[in-house]
Every structure is written in C-alpha cells, then in structure tokens.
Amino acid sequence: MKKILVTGGAGYIGSHAVVELYQAGYQPVIVDNFSNSEESVLAGIESILGVAVPTYRVDCADEAALRGVFEAEPNIAGVIHFAAFKAVGESVQKPLAYFQNNVGSLLTLLAVMPEFGVENLVFSSSCTVYGIPDALPVTEATPTKPASSPYGRTKQMCEEIIHDVSGAPDNKLRTILLRYFNPIGAHDSAKIGELPLGVPNNLVPFITQTAAGIREKLTIFGNDYDTPDGTNIRDYIHVVDLAKAHIVAVQRLLDHKADETVETFNVGTGNGNTVLDVVQTFEKASGQKLNYVIGPRRPGDVPAIYADATKAEQVLGFKTETSLADSLASAWKWQQTLKK
Numbered sequence: 001m002k003k004i005l006v007t008g009g010a011g012y013i014g015s016h017a018v019v020e021l022y023q024a025g026y027q028p029v030i031v032d033n034f035s036n037s038e039e040s041v042l043a044g045i046e047s048i049l050g051v052a053v054p055t056y057r058v059d060c061a062d063e064a065a066l067r068g069v070f071e072a073e074p075n076i077a078g079v080i081h082f083a084a085f086k087a088v089g090e091s092v093q094k095p096l097a098y099f100q101n102n103v104g105s106l107l108t109l110l111a112v113m114p115e116f117g118v119e120n121l122v123f124s125s126s127c128t129v130y131g132i133p134d135a136l137p138v139t140e141a142t143p144t145k146p147a148s149s150p151y152g153r154t155k156q157m158c159e160e161i162i163h164d165v166s167g168a169p170d171n172k173l174r175t176i177l178l179r180y181f182n183p184i185g186a187h188d189s190a191k192i193g194e195l196p197l198g199v200p201n202n203l204v205p206f207i208t209q210t211a212a213g214i215r216e217k218l219t220i221f222g223n224d225y226d227t228p229d230g231t232n233i234r235d236y237i238h239v240v241d242l243a244k245a246h247i248v249a250v251q252r253l254l255d256h257k258a259d260e261t262v263e264t265f266n267v268g269t270g271n272g273n274t275v276l277d278v279v280q281t282f283e284k285a286s287g288q289k290l291n292y293v294i295g296p297r298r299p300g301d302v303p304a305i306y307a308d309a310t311k312a313e314q315v316l317g318f319k320t321e322t323s324l325a326d327s328l329a330s331a332w333k334w335q336q337t338l339k340k
C-alpha cells in the first residue's frame, strides 16, 4: 500500500479523503493538530474502515514536529495538504493567524518534503482565488481577481508559492492544485461529516441545525443580486465526490502522468444553484419545513460562481455522481446523528 500523508486528515474534507484513500488501496497517515476538528472523527473513520488510521497530533507549521512524522513514517509517496483555517469572516478578524497558519504550514511542508525525497503534492485550493469573476462558469484559465478576504488571499499566495518553488532549477516537486467549490453533505454511513464549532458560517450546516431546532431560523444573505431569484449562486459538491477527486489526483502524480510540474483543476459539479434552490431542495429531500428570513447581504460574498468542470473530466476522468438533493439528504442524516 502506498503511503499518503494527509495533513488536516481529521477535518471535514480530509476525513472523507482518508476513507476514500484507504478504500482505493492507499495507506493514509493523518497529521492534524485538532485545532478545528475532534478526536471522535478518528473513531468514525475506524468504524467505516474497520482499522485505525495512524494519526499524529502535530501542527503542520511546526517544522521539527513535522520532520518527526516523516522520520517515523518512511516511504511517504505523496502528501495531500488540507490543514488550514477556512472561515472567510474569521480571516477578516484574525488575518495574521490566517497567514501564519495557512502560508506557514505550506512553507514548512515544502521545506521538509524534499529532505525525505517526497515529490508529490495535492494542494487544497479554492474557487475564492477567482474573486468576482467577469464571466461564468469559471475555467482554470479564468484570471484570478483580488480575493475578497485574507482567507482567499492565503489560497492565492499558496498557489503562487507552489508555482515559484516548482520553477526553481533543481526542484522535483510536482503538484496538483484542486480548486474546490462548495463542499456539502456527509459520508453515506453518517459516521463522519461536518462538525462546525459554534454557530456555523456555512449555509448547509446552518440549514440542518435550523431544521433540527438548534437554530431558530436561517437568514438568507440578500435577495437583490442579479440572479434568477436574487440570491447568490454557488456550485455545491458532495464531500465524498470531492474526496474522490484527490484519489484521482494522487494516482496521476504517482503514475507520472502530470503534463506540468503544477496542474490546476476546478472541482465542482458544473451546476450553479441559488440559496433558495438549496433551501427548497433541502425541504423536499428532508421532508422538513425550514424557517427562514431574508436579511441583508453578507460583506465579501461573491454574487455568483460555479465551475466549468470540463478539464477535470477530460484530463482526470473525474465526474461528480451525487445530486444536490442526495447531498442535502446526507447532510440531514448526519445532522440527526449529532446530539443537540
């Protein structure tokens, strides 16, 4: 079994990727500092796989500690780097923490990987790098625009750092940058899923918590945008579909099939849905009536963005499989397993 280091492997997307990696015949090794994830995730992963996944409680930005993981785990074939802070609003409040953590952990990883001859990297990027795009859907060739938050800027900077490092003369690093659209839902088993700390920032956990009676009502952030029903458009991708994109990307790197030292792929469904589409689809999929109100716009929101998913399909053979309704049903099933 080829060994793949998964930083942030106890997080939302990371935990689903760990499961898919193992089921695809890889040996995942988790590195996580549990700053925004819970130990219970490990039990969920173990319950799905029937085996425990080796896990190191290490902060990726701690170079000595990260080196210790590479020493303890010889023959790592590649790294999937998920570990990062991810809340747009929080990044405006604590920009320095975002740069230190998101940029810092990448720099540390890029310094340590070559010491151990590890050359393959899959990096978690985001459609936030496109800013407010001029045309939709966005392709990988769509020019990036100023990001609307420090969070988005960390993703842009990390992409640039990877390009620069890869361009150095004796560099051996090969990277696939995956630009995620909006991950939602949970594993079919409902043993792992999203675990927001406190009041959720993201739409779908807010919806499921409202349906579960934890929140009184959902506030839709604006209905006066230039979209069919006035609410924002996003591309919502099931988290297991998104996780599977990482397995294809890892395989491509290990097979030496990448055309360039850095390749970039959008990972979305190619469909744009409004916030009201999501609310109505959730109501149908769950049989729950959702209490919601229309509120003011949320600062920093991009009016509309969704992926052109053609490149991932043509080059990686990757296509999403789960509908919006099924994704939302899985989110609801997961919510019902959580204590209030």
Ligand code: UDP
Binding pocket: 088, 182, 201, 202, 203, 204, 206, 218, 219, 220, 221, 222, 232, 233, 234, 275, 298, 301
């Ligand atoms: N949204 C909303 N109410 C909420 C949370 C989110 O109306 O309580 C909207 C938000 O304005 C955006 C969409 O849902 O249009 C997705 O937001 P989310 O924070 O989940 O992801 P983002 O696209 O901002 O990364």
